[in-house]
Amino acid sequence: MSGYELKLRVWRGDRDGGDLADYTVDVSEGEVVLDALHRLQATQTGDLAIRWNCKAGKCGSCSAEINGRPRLLCMTRLSDFEPTETITVTPMRAFPVIRDLVTDVSFNYEKAKELPGVELGPRDADGKRRMAQVDIERGQEFRKCIECFLCQDTCHVVRDHEDNKPAFAGPRFFLRYAELDMHPLDTADRRARAQGAAGLGMCNITKCCTEVCPEGIKITDNAIIPMKERVVDRKYDPLVWLGNKIGLRSKDYDGRTEV
Template sequence: MGYDAKFRVWRGDADGGDLQDYTVLANDGEVVLDIIHRLQATQTPDLAVRWNCKAGKCGSCSAEVNGRPKLLCMTRMSTFTEDEVITVTPMRTFPVIRDLVTDVSFNYAKAREIQSFTPPEGLKAGEYRMKQVDVARSQEFRKCIECFLCQDTCHVVRDHEENKQNFAGPRFLMRVAELDMHPLDVAERRDSAQSEHGLGLCNITKCCTDVCPEHIKITDNALIPMKERVVDRHYDPLVWLGNKLFRR
């Protein structure tokens, strides 16, 4: 059985915009993206929204619903009351292109800054051998669909534009941590995590974990262990002494 849902949707572009109110039919079993599509079909054909799979696997329809970063296709209408006003806005951390579509090129730039998987010299593709325990350690991080909700909610970049140059954000620090855990990767990840990707700016509030639609424990399983390994490298007195002796 359907009802008239009250929506408040941000409309505008890079030059500015505002929230506009709409009343639109909502049916049982629908998600917020269904309502946005119905708005396009019946009232606002010029409403811009990015989407693709509608199955929570492509990460395209990222936005903010009632101020919380979410996938529109995974946010069920049944989680709201019928008299509730549902506010849909673009991700706040990234520049608006138009309506609910933002420019997320920042994330692709950060991805390019990370050195790719680097196997030992002379080891050819097809000769890689890993134990299952090593595969399991990083398998969780491979579930990332790059919706960039963790990047959007991270206050280090959300509230401090000046940090964007020196901070990769949780998604890409997780990638660095994943590669550092790989037993066949020989690149120096710990120094670069701190000096190039801004690991020290992360204060582990776990807001990135809270919004991850794949339920990846970004903070507990990637960022905190990476921080611990960096601390061991730079501040553990035994490691420091070993490095001094090794240099001699």
């Protein structure tokens, strides 16, 4: 099939409200949903707002929901759908709409500011720092994150409960907590912050974040669950409990001492 008329249903509106609008647009074999939207924008709706940049699945800009599923517009092929099917494109539901398919994702940047950065110990005697390759590889998977925020969008803790946002960082940042915690030279202890300020305990590991990650990062299995285990070790380890009882002190994540 060289080309056909695609039926598109696109959400149009702004922060004050909106609705779905139906369109028909010519598409060609091998194209993606973003191609169809660009052609629609060029031929029928010049004021359609879409956020995009690289069109290669690496910038994370074109996140939206296609037939109700959080996906990248540039990585969703039209061949995934039947030619007679209507493709519905809506903005990410977890974030406020700015206009059409563009949402305000500043919530994520505010959460990023709350996360303490890496804290390195002293250098070796020759002025260098050394890490074993196996330790470096542990966190390498997490660095593939393109910050598309699809995992944030699909997480029901923030998607369905707006009032949870102040107390819940979301899977993208639990991934970052885990990455820093696995850094072989990092000296900070972020477990108390992950449990408290970031709300790690509110995650019930449904793995919906893993399912929508375009980079295939196993967010739940390789980051969130191990981080939960570290938090539990810190909070309920009998040796830590005994040390607290007899008056030993331990450093908390921000350098304070706790009894």
